[in-house]
Amino acid sequence: MIKPFFKLFFCLLLSLCALTGTGQGKMRVELPPPRESDGYHTVPLGSKGVALVSKPEKRKYRIQKFSSDLEEEWTSSGDITANLDFVASTYDGSSIYLLFNRYRSSAYQVVKASAGPGFVENFVFQTIDRFEITDFKTIGYTAFMAGTLRDEPVLLHTNLQTGQSKVLPTAVKGILSIQSVEIDTTNELANVIMSIKDGRSLRIIARSYNTFGQLVSEVGSLPQSGFSLLNGRLQTLNDREKLLIGTYGHRDRQSSGPAASQGLYISKFVDNEETFTTYHSFTDFTHFFDFLSDRQLEKMERRIQKKKADGEDLKLNYRLLVHDILPSDNQYLVVAEVFYPEFKYNNNLYGARSYWGNPWLFGSGFGYGLYNPYYFNPYYGGGRYYGNGNQVFDGFTYTHAVVAGIDFSGKLLWDNSVVFNEVKSNELREKVTATQMPDGKTKIVYGNKGAVWSKIIRRDQVVQEDKRMSVPTELEGDKVRSTSTDEVCHWYGPYYLAWGQQKIANAQAGDVAARGKRNVFYLNKLTVE
Numbered sequence: 001m002i003k004p005f006f007k008l009f010f011c012l013l014l015s016l017c018a019l020t021g022t023g024q025g026k027m028r029v030e031l032p033p034p035r036e037s038d039g040y041h042t043v044p045l046g047s048k049g050v051a052l053v054s055k056p057e058k059r060k061y062r063i064q065k066f067s068s069d070l071e072e073e074w075t076s077s078g079d080i081t082a083n084l085d086f087v088a089s090t091y092d093g094s095s096i097y098l099l100f101n102r103y104r105s106s107a108y109q110v111v112k113a114s115a116g117p118g119f120v121e122n123f124v125f126q127t128i129d130r131f132e133i134t135d136f137k138t139i140g141y142t143a144f145m146a147g148t149l150r151d152e153p154v155l156l157h158t159n160l161q162t163g164q165s166k167v168l169p170t171a172v173k174g175i176l177s178i179q180s181v182e183i184d185t186t187n188e189l190a191n192v193i194m195s196i197k198d199g200r201s202l203r204i205i206a207r208s209y210n211t212f213g214q215l216v217s218e219v220g221s222l223p224q225s226g227f228s229l230l231n232g233r234l235q236t237l238n239d240r241e242k243l244l245i246g247t248y249g250h251r252d253r254q255s256s257g258p259a260a261s262q263g264l265y266i267s268k269f270v271d272n273e274e275t276f277t278t279y280h281s282f283t284d285f286t287h288f289f290d291f292l293s294d295r296q297l298e299k300m301e302r303r304i305q306k307k308k309a310d311g312e313d314l315k316l317n318y319r320l321l322v323h324d325i326l327p328s329d330n331q332y333l334v335v336a337e338v339f340y341p342e343f344k345y346n347n348n349l350y351g352a353r354s355y356w357g358n359p360w361l362f363g364s365g366f367g368y369g370l371y372n373p374y375y376f377n378p379y380y381g382g383g384r385y386y387g388n389g390n391q392v393f394d395g396f397t398y399t400h401a402v403v404a405g406i407d408f409s410g411k412l413l414w415d416n417s418v419v420f421n422e423v424k425s426n427e428l429r430e431k432v433t434a435t436q437m438p439d440g441k442t443k444i445v446y447g448n449k450g451a452v453w454s455k456i457i458r459r460d461q462v463v464q465e466d467k468r469m470s471v472p473t474e475l476e477g478d479k480v481r482s483t484s485t486d487e488v489c490h491w492y493g494p495y496y497l498a499w500g501q502q503k504i505a506n507a508q509a510g511d512v513a514a515r516g517k518r519n520v521f522y523l524n525k526l527t528v529e
Contacts, residue, residue, distance in 0.1 A: 025070060028524045031521045033501065034054040042497075042499045050070075050523060052521075055080075055086065059080045061086070065113075066523065070525055073118070076120045086099075087099045088370050095112050095115060099133075106127060106129035112138075123160040131147050131156070133146070135181040135370065136370070137182065142190075144158075147178075156168070166213060172194075172205075176194055179193040180193045189210060192207045192209065200251060201223065203222055203223055204232040204244065205218055205219065205220030219269045221277045231246040231322065233323070233324055242269045242272075247259075247336075248264070250315050259319070261318045262281055263282050264320075264404070278410030280412045285404070286415055291399045321337045321429075326436060332406045333442065334403070335402070396424065396428050398420050398424070400419045401431075401444065414460040416442075421448060443456050445496060450486050454528045479505050479506065482503045495527060496525075498524040499523050
């Protein structure tokens with residue numbers, strides 16, 4: 001027999017769980033858009049929560065930190081020096097970093113905020129002016145900034161505590177472009193991916209620098225005859241082994257536009273020595289062309305088979321955004337998104353090549369943002385690709401995502417794909433999130449047009465077809481009239497984080513004050529089946 005006290009306690013516990021969604025806390029936060037900017041810049045922090053960056057006033061920034069239960073934990077505001085613009089953010093697992101700069105200015109400001117207690121430090125320093133920043137990453141009190149100065153590549157190392165900066169040497173034989181900077185938090189290294197054009201040959205190298213800006217290792221491979229290595233991502237497996245994976249293309253298919261990919265390559269290095277490089281043409285994939293209509297697919301397959309019968313490979317022209325590799329017990333999981341830039345005619349009186357009309361600058365709601373490195377074609381020395389005449393950039397369209405399994409010897413084991421429905425973005429960023437499930441399945445999730453889409457695969461088999469889930473709103477009777485942005489990422493454990501801006505109407509809310517229209521920025525904590 002249950003004693004009255006324990007019976008009462010048990011009932012209260014059940015009631016509490018019902019109110020909090022079985023202990024999950026709040027599932028949605030709605031905020032009014034900031035007055036001085038178009039929105040918020042969102043920084044997911046995994047199980048530590050999420051941070052929102054905004055400009056409540058012209059020369060002030062604000063950081064709002066929410067827990068993993070979407071409870072606001074702290075808010076910090078500060079001054080922005082010399083009317084600088086927000087450029088980018090980065091997170092190293094313990095602290096959030098914000099970079100402020102102004103176009104053609106030598107003044108820089110970095111804000112470092114601890115993700116836990118919210119302790120904030122400000123660093124203001126002077127360095128290179130007219131520096132076009134393409135990447136910003138940090139390790140503790142060390143900042144790495146990559147970019148160009150008068151179309152020449154520059155890798156800048158800054159000690160935030162002393163304010164001292166130095167340009168790291170990048171001299172190589174050939175024409176060099178810096179593609180990306182990624183942080184290895186385990187080994188406290190900055191991995192810098194560079195492309196080098198030497199004559200008609202194009203190759204990729206990955207250099208690793210410590211917090212002092214010292215070069216500690218370099219890996220890279222030469223392409224096979226007739227090929228060019230176009231981009232890469234470095235994955236450190238352990239103290240001895242590294243992987244470099246990216247796209248390759250036929251050398252004679254490159255032009256002054258964005259680089260044209262034929263397939264994926266994967267290189268393995270042991271003690272910084274290359275052990276193998278394998279090439280996988282998209283024509284050998286089973287599901288790469290699933291995004292085509294039945295008629296287009298039939299035509300493509302005929303062309304591929306005809307070329308193979310002649311002992312050749314059909315030459316392709318695709319652009320891919322390659323994710324980090326996901327190692328598992330018996331394979332490497334590779335994810336890449338296929339995209340293309342769109343252009344439109346614009347009578348902008350400033351012109352596409354001016355700062356104000358420049359489509360290559362992308363902000364995140366405010367500020368001018370990073371220069372996008374994917375517009376720098378390494379095959380032609382990193383020169384930027386513009387539209388012709390008064391054509392200007394009109395966003396990236398994503399056609400589909402490719403998921404593939406590659407064994408430890410570099411062999412393609414299987415492939416699968418997710419076909420998008422007109423997914424478009426002004427920034428080139430990873431739109432899909434792939435997570436490996438304990439039973440060997442892979443869940444693929446992305447946001448589009450105010451909804452969350454998911455698909456579950458097991459190797460080359462589809463376990464669950466594309467499934468659409470609406471993002472829940474806050475009040476009963478809400479009707480979402482429009483969604484201007486919608487992003488989704490895997491957050492922590494079984495949860496995903498969705499965010500964006502919505503216009504909502506409600507004529508039926510029980511609370512009369514809640515009726516009417518509202519324009520909100522939202523954060524949603526989701527479980528995706």
